[in-house]
Amino acid sequence: MVVAGRQKSIAFFIALGAGLISVILLLYIGWVLLKWHAGIMIFFGVLLTLLVIAGVVLNTIFLVREIRRNAQHDAFINAVTHELKTPVASIRLYLETLLARAVDENKRQEFYKMMLADSERLITTIDQVLRTGRLGASRRKPDLAPIDLAVLLEECIARIRTLHDLPPDALSYQRSSDIAIQGDSEEVRAAVSNLLDNAVKYSSGNVKVTVETARVKGKYIALRVKDQGSGIPQSELKRIFKRFYRVPGPLATRLKGTGLGLYIVRSVAKRHGGRAWAESAGPGQGSTFTLQFPVSK
Amino acid sequence: MNRVLVVEDERHLAEGLRFNLEAEGYAVEVVDSGEEALERLSPGSNSFDVLILDVMLPGKDGFAVMSELRQSAMFIPTLMLTARGHPGDVLQGFEAGADDYLTKPFELAILIARIRGLLRRRKWLQAPAARGKDVFTFGEKKNKSVNFDSLELSAGDQVFRLTLMEANLLRYLIEHEGQPVSRKTMLQKVWSVQEDTDTRPIDNFIVRLRRYLEDDPTHPRHLLTVRGVGYRFVAVPSA
Numbered sequence: 001m002v003v004a005g006r007q008k009s010i011a012f013f014i015a016l017g018a019g020l021i022s023v024i025l026l027l028y029i030g031w032v033l034l035k036w037h038a039g040i041m042i043f044f045g046v047l048l049t050l051l052v053i054a055g056v057v058l059n060t061i062f063l064v065r066e067i068r069r070n071a072q073h074d075a076f077i078n079a080v081t082h083e084l085k086t087p088v089a090s091i092r093l094y095l096e097t098l099l100a101r102a103v104d105e106n107k108r109q110e111f112y113k114m115m116l117a118d119s120e121r122l123i124t125t126i127d128q129v130l131r132t133g134r135l136g137a138s139r140r141k142p143d144l145a146p147i148d149l150a151v152l153l154e155e156c157i158a159r160i161r162t163l164h165d166l167p168p169d170a171l172s173y174q175r176s177s178d179i180a181i182q183g184d185s186e187e188v189r190a191a192v193s194n195l196l197d198n199a200v201k202y203s204s205g206n207v208k209v210t211v212e213t214a215r216v217k218g219k220y221i222a223l224r225v226k227d228q229g230s231g232i233p234q235s236e237l238k239r240i241f242k243r244f245y246r247v248p249g250p251l252a253t254r255l256k257g258t259g260l261g262l263y264i265v266r267s268v269a270k271r272h273g274g275r276a277w278a279e280s281a282g283p284g285q286g287s288t289f290t291l292q293f294p295v296s297k
Numbered sequence: 298m299n300r301v302l303v304v305e306d307e308r309h310l311a312e313g314l315r316f317n318l319e320a321e322g323y324a325v326e327v328v329d330s331g332e333e334a335l336e337r338l339s340p341g342s343n344s345f346d347v348l349i350l351d352v353m354l355p356g357k358d359g360f361a362v363m364s365e366l367r368q369s370a371m372f373i374p375t376l377m378l379t380a381r382g383h384p385g386d387v388l389q390g391f392e393a394g395a396d397d398y399l400t401k402p403f404e405l406a407i408l409i410a411r412i413r414g415l416l417r418r419r420k421w422l423q424a425p426a427a428r429g430k431d432v433f434t435f436g437e438k439k440n441k442s443v444n445f446d447s448l449e450l451s452a453g454d455q456v457f458r459l460t461l462m463e464a465n466l467l468r469y470l471i472e473h474e475g476q477p478v479s480r481k482t483m484l485q486k487v488w489s490v491q492e493d494t495d496t497r498p499i500d501n502f503i504v505r506l507r508r509y510l511e512d513d514p515t516h517p518r519h520l521l522t523v524r525g526v527g528y529r530f531v532a533v534p535s536a
Contacts, residue, residue: 078381082353085380086307089401093313096405101320114309254306254355 017060087118142184203229331357367394
């Protein structure tokens with residue numbers, strides 16, 4: 001309902017802009033036809049008209065952008081509401097069930113596991129929202145210290161395996177040596193976890209994720225997370241790193257998320273003097289995410 | 298045994314619901330998309346007594362599923378169960394045709410009580426003996442009537458099936474016959490929505506009711522607009 005309303009207002013502002021430009025052009029042509037002999041006036045008239053047109057165009061672009069941003073913000077609020085309320089609803093349901101009903105031991109263990117997974121999901125959402133707030137607002141420099149990326153990666157991989165209940169070969173990492181980076185371990189851990197979590201989430205059951213690390217030109221350490229999942233259309237490869245952005249389509253509804261994960265990845269990379277990017281041959285072709293950090297001196 | 302169809306794409310919640318509803322003695326089936334729900338509820342497939350419908354579903358969302366069901370005259374009692382608790386969302390759910398709406402997180406006991414409530418109403422509707430007790434007759438020739446037990450509105454020789462919310466709204470207006478009732482009061486008393494919210498969905502409900510009970514819906518004589526306030530029900534319009 002809200003989105004349809006916004007589409008209407010976008011159309012309204014575009015129509016308004018186009019209408020105003022047409023009126024200006026009409027007035028201008030009329031004026032030129034009447035006062036063709038006043039050369040200097042025509043020159044200033046043209047200049048003024050161009051200025052007005054530029055103003056109207058800018059105004060339209062600004063309004064359309066603002067409306068789109070609001071729509072994204074609304075989608076984000078909906079997503080966060082869902083991501084916070086759903087696991088709470090599930091935990092509460094299981095707690096009430098355990099309190100009110102006779103549950104056999106096997107089921108009981110199953111319920112505990114589901115509650116743990118739900119609380120983990122809740123913590124991830126809360127962490128992402130708080131981290132986005134911190135990354136966006138603070139001018140605080142990252143707390144830099146040498147990090148052995150191989151150790152940090154293995155810890156993150158172990159966590160993701162447990163979280164998604166994966167066999168060891170679903171998420172593999174060929175450890176390489178001498179890949180220490182200079183970074184804030186908490187931030188780097190969050191960025192790496194987001195990439196791994198996405199790779200598993202967007203693999204739609206066929207989880208075959210490989211992680212590689214390598215030195216690049218002696219100055220950087222690159223971490224590559226490669227999956228064989230749903231892939232990304234070429235046009236979306238840059239946008240996916242924007243805050244709140246989620247690739248539109250059925251996948252975005254099926255796989256719930258806040259649209260903050262990759263924004264955090266890119267922000268952390270930037271804060272460390274590195275960068276992050278995505279490659280994919282297209283939908284259904286899997287994707288590769290690279291996170292590059294400066295090497296520890 | 299009553300059969301419940303749960304449409305929920307969150308696996309943990311769906312399993313928790315299944316466990317509890319089975320413990321309450323219902324036969325439960327779970328599907329995880331709107332399309333699948335529509336298929337399971339299509340004519341000819343197994344019938345269900347109650348539908349529990351999530352809103353944020355992959356593909357068709359819960360509101361769309363609800364509207365499609367009602368448009369194809371599927372009046373299965375439906376409880377929408379969703380994280381979207383904004384008054385606008387609640388109203389959208391009722392407008393789509395939901396009979397009840399519960400926001401997540403919910404209390405298990407309340408959920409079960411509401412399902413029982415929906416089943417009770419279905420039972421009343423199916424028991425012919427119970428019909429005809431709660432009937433209000435109106436119109437100049439006393440030729441129009443609304444049966445709040447069977448949720449049927451008869452106008453002349455036409456019979457319309459009302460949703461629970463349409464019936465509740467009409468009942469409230471009838472109870473306050475002749476008095477103007479504000480949109481805000483309707484929101485509070487009929488929908489139990491307290492916050493300030495968009496009241497346009499009410500106007501849509503009124504438009505639908507007028508279509509059922511007015512001879513000429515463009516010149517209403519029973520459901521009158523009170524400018525700047527809301528609406529007023531008149532049982533026997535003056536000539």
